[in-house]
Amino acid sequence: MTSVSAPSPARGGPSLALPRQAVFYLFALPFAALTIVFGLWPIILSIDVSLTKSATALRAEPTYVWFDNYRKILSDPIFLESLWRTLVYTAFAVAANVTFALGYALVISSKAITWGRTLFKIAMFLPVVTPDLAGYVVWRWLYDQSFGAVTAFLALLGLPAFGGIASVDTAMIAVLVAELWHHTGFYAVIFLANLALCDRALVDAAKMDGAKGRQILWYVILPQLRPALLINTVYAIIEFLKTFTVIVIMTKGGPNGTTNFVSYYAYQLFDQGRYGEATAMATVLFAIVAVVALVAYRIGDQREPA
Amino acid sequence: MNTPAIPLRILAYAVAISVTIFFLYPYWWMLLGAFRSTEAILTNPLALWPETLDFSAFEEVARIGGQSIWVYALNSVLVTGLSTVLSVVITALGAYALVRLPDPWPMKLLRSGFLLTIMYPYMLLVIPVYIVMFKIGLLGTMTGIVLFLALGPIQFFLFEQFFRRIPRDIIDAARMDGASEISVLRYVVLPVSAPVVATVAIITFLLNWSQWFPVLVISRSPKTYTLPVALLNMNGELGVNFQGIMALAALTTIPATIVFLLAHRRVIEGVAEGAVK
Missing domain, CATH: 1.10.3720.10 (MetI-like)
Known part of the structure; x- marks a missing residue:
C-alpha cells in the first residue's frame, strides 16, 4: 500500500479514513462557496480594480495603471484629511464607548443594584439590535432644530443651544453620541460577562485588608477585566474605523466636510464612477484594520500562557 | 458581604435609571412622533404623551x-x-x-x-x-x-x-x-x-x-x-x-x-x- 497519492496523515485508519474525511469536505462546500464568491473574490476584485484606470475598470480588459490610484489618493488633501479625521474620531469614539460601557457595567453589576438588573440590561442592549438605520434616523430628527427634543430639552434647562449635526463645531460629537447609543450596550455586555467570571473573594479580601473603593477598582477588578478590555477595544477600533451608516443618514459628510470619514468618502467616489481611487481607499482602510487585528491577536496570544 | 450604604444605592440607581432613559427615550419619542400631528410636535417637541392619536401617518406610508x-x-x-x-x-x-x-x-x-x-x-x-x-x-x-x-x-x-x-x-x-x-x-x-x-x-x-x-x-x-x-x-x-x-x-x-x-x-x-x- 505504498501509494504516492495518499499523503494525508489521517486521524483514523489510513485506508478507511479517506471516504470518512471526504464527507467533511462536502459539509464545508457550501460555506466555502459563499466565502469564495462573496468574500475572497470581491476582495481580490477590489484590489485588482484599485490598480486600474477608473474609466476602464469595469471593462473586460481594463488599463492597468498600477499604483497611480494610490499615489493619487495619497496626494488628495480631502482623502488625507478624511483619513486623519477617521483616526481622531475612532480614538475618541473608542475611548468614549469603552469607558461608558465599563462604568455602566460596573454600576449595574454592583451590589448597590438589587432589583431591575434585567430591565437595565434589556434597555442597554435594545439599541444594539435595533436596525441601525432606523436608530440613526430617529437621532437625526432628535437633533433637528425645530422638531427635535434635544434643542427643546436644553432650552427647558436653560442651557445654551446645541448645534447638533448642523454645526461645524458639534457635528462630530452629535454623531459620536448617536453611535454610542447604538453600540455601547454591546461592549457593556462583554464587560458584564467578564465581571460575572471575576473572583468576588478577591474583592472581599481586599476590603478586609482595608482597601478603598478606588484601589479595589484599580488593583483588583480592572486587572481581571483585561480580556474584556482587550476584546472591546479591538472590536471598537474596527467598528469605528468603518463608521458609515450614521454618516449616510445624519450628515452626509457635512457640514463642510467635518464628518467626511474614509468609508463615506470612498463610497462617494465609487458613486461618481471613480472606482480606482475608491477601491484604493478601501485597500488602505483594510490594511489599517488588518494591522489592528493582527496586533490584537499577538497581544491575545501572549496572554494565553498566564 | 454587606449591602452598600443608602446614599451609594441612591447614586447607583440614579445612574442606572438616567442611562436607561437615555437608551429608551428615542423609542418613545419615535412612537410619539408617529402618532402626533406635525403641528403638535412643532409646538411641543418634548410632550411625553400624545394629545390625540393621529393615524394619518400610517395612511401616508401605505405607499412609498x-x-x-x-x-x-x-x-x-x-x-x-x-x-x-x-x-x-x-x-x-x-x-x-x-x-x-x-x-x-x-x-x-x-x-x-x-x-x-x-x-x-x-x-x-x-x-x-x-x-x-x-x-x-x-x-x-x-x-x-x-x-x-x-x-x-x-x-x-x-x-x-x-x-x-x-x-x-x-x-x-x-x-x-x-x-x-x-x-x-x-x-x-x-x-x-x-x-x-x-x-x-x-x-x-x-x-x-x-x-x-x-x-x-x-x-x-x-x-x-x-x-x-x-x-x-x-x-x-x-x-x-x-x-x-x-x-x-x-x-x-x-x-x-x-x-x-x-x-x-x-x-x-x-x-x-x-x-x-
Missing part, C-alpha cells in the same frame, strides 16, 4: 416610492427569513467540518480565507460584491441578496465554539460502533445542537433584519427593497414628512424589538459568547 408598504415588509420577511435559514445550515455544516477536520490545507485555507473576509470593511466589500453579482447574473435578484446575507462572523464563531465543546469521546464511541459521519451528525451532534441553532437563528434574524446597504447595492429597483431601505429613501426625500418617517421607523423597529424582548437572554448571552473568541 410607488409601491405598497407590504412589498417592503414582505421583502424584509423573505430576505431575513431565507437568509437566516440558509446561514444557519451552511455555517453550521461549515463550522462542524472545520472543527472535526481542521488540519488538511484546504480546510486551513478556508478558515483563513473566512477570517480575512470578515476583517474586510463591510461597506467597502459590498461595492465589489456589486460587480460579482453582475458577473454571476444575480444583480437585482432576491437570491443574490439572500446569499450575500447568509455569511457572517458571529454565526461561525458560535457554531465553532459549540462544536469544539462536544466531547470527542461521544463521537469516537459512535464511530467505534460503525456509525458513518452522517449518522454521527444526525444522531449524536444534531440532538444536542438545538439551543445553539436557536441562538444563532435569532441573532442572524436580528442582524439581517437591520441590513440595508447590501440590499440597496444589490437591488436594481425598489422591487427588492426592504423596510430599512424604504426608510432610507423616505428620509432622503425632499420635503419633510416627519410624521411619516417616524411611523416607518417604528414599523422597521418593532419586529426586531419584539423578537429581542421574547429572546433577550438568549440573544445577550449568545452575542457575548460569540464575541469572546
Whole structure:
C-alpha cells in the first residue's frame, strides 16, 4: 500500500479514513462557496480594480495603471484629511464607548443594584439590535432644530443651544453620541460577562485588608477585566474605523466636510464612477484594520500562557 | 458581604435609571412622533404623551416610492427569513467540518480565507460584491441578496465554539460502533445542537433584519427593497414628512424589538459568547 497519492496523515485508519474525511469536505462546500464568491473574490476584485484606470475598470480588459490610484489618493488633501479625521474620531469614539460601557457595567453589576438588573440590561442592549438605520434616523430628527427634543430639552434647562449635526463645531460629537447609543450596550455586555467570571473573594479580601473603593477598582477588578478590555477595544477600533451608516443618514459628510470619514468618502467616489481611487481607499482602510487585528491577536496570544 | 450604604444605592440607581432613559427615550419619542400631528410636535417637541392619536401617518406610508408598504415588509420577511435559514445550515455544516477536520490545507485555507473576509470593511466589500453579482447574473435578484446575507462572523464563531465543546469521546464511541459521519451528525451532534441553532437563528434574524446597504447595492429597483431601505429613501426625500418617517421607523423597529424582548437572554448571552473568541 505504498501509494504516492495518499499523503494525508489521517486521524483514523489510513485506508478507511479517506471516504470518512471526504464527507467533511462536502459539509464545508457550501460555506466555502459563499466565502469564495462573496468574500475572497470581491476582495481580490477590489484590489485588482484599485490598480486600474477608473474609466476602464469595469471593462473586460481594463488599463492597468498600477499604483497611480494610490499615489493619487495619497496626494488628495480631502482623502488625507478624511483619513486623519477617521483616526481622531475612532480614538475618541473608542475611548468614549469603552469607558461608558465599563462604568455602566460596573454600576449595574454592583451590589448597590438589587432589583431591575434585567430591565437595565434589556434597555442597554435594545439599541444594539435595533436596525441601525432606523436608530440613526430617529437621532437625526432628535437633533433637528425645530422638531427635535434635544434643542427643546436644553432650552427647558436653560442651557445654551446645541448645534447638533448642523454645526461645524458639534457635528462630530452629535454623531459620536448617536453611535454610542447604538453600540455601547454591546461592549457593556462583554464587560458584564467578564465581571460575572471575576473572583468576588478577591474583592472581599481586599476590603478586609482595608482597601478603598478606588484601589479595589484599580488593583483588583480592572486587572481581571483585561480580556474584556482587550476584546472591546479591538472590536471598537474596527467598528469605528468603518463608521458609515450614521454618516449616510445624519450628515452626509457635512457640514463642510467635518464628518467626511474614509468609508463615506470612498463610497462617494465609487458613486461618481471613480472606482480606482475608491477601491484604493478601501485597500488602505483594510490594511489599517488588518494591522489592528493582527496586533490584537499577538497581544491575545501572549496572554494565553498566564 | 454587606449591602452598600443608602446614599451609594441612591447614586447607583440614579445612574442606572438616567442611562436607561437615555437608551429608551428615542423609542418613545419615535412612537410619539408617529402618532402626533406635525403641528403638535412643532409646538411641543418634548410632550411625553400624545394629545390625540393621529393615524394619518400610517395612511401616508401605505405607499412609498410607488409601491405598497407590504412589498417592503414582505421583502424584509423573505430576505431575513431565507437568509437566516440558509446561514444557519451552511455555517453550521461549515463550522462542524472545520472543527472535526481542521488540519488538511484546504480546510486551513478556508478558515483563513473566512477570517480575512470578515476583517474586510463591510461597506467597502459590498461595492465589489456589486460587480460579482453582475458577473454571476444575480444583480437585482432576491437570491443574490439572500446569499450575500447568509455569511457572517458571529454565526461561525458560535457554531465553532459549540462544536469544539462536544466531547470527542461521544463521537469516537459512535464511530467505534460503525456509525458513518452522517449518522454521527444526525444522531449524536444534531440532538444536542438545538439551543445553539436557536441562538444563532435569532441573532442572524436580528442582524439581517437591520441590513440595508447590501440590499440597496444589490437591488436594481425598489422591487427588492426592504423596510430599512424604504426608510432610507423616505428620509432622503425632499420635503419633510416627519410624521411619516417616524411611523416607518417604528414599523422597521418593532419586529426586531419584539423578537429581542421574547429572546433577550438568549440573544445577550449568545452575542457575548460569540464575541469572546
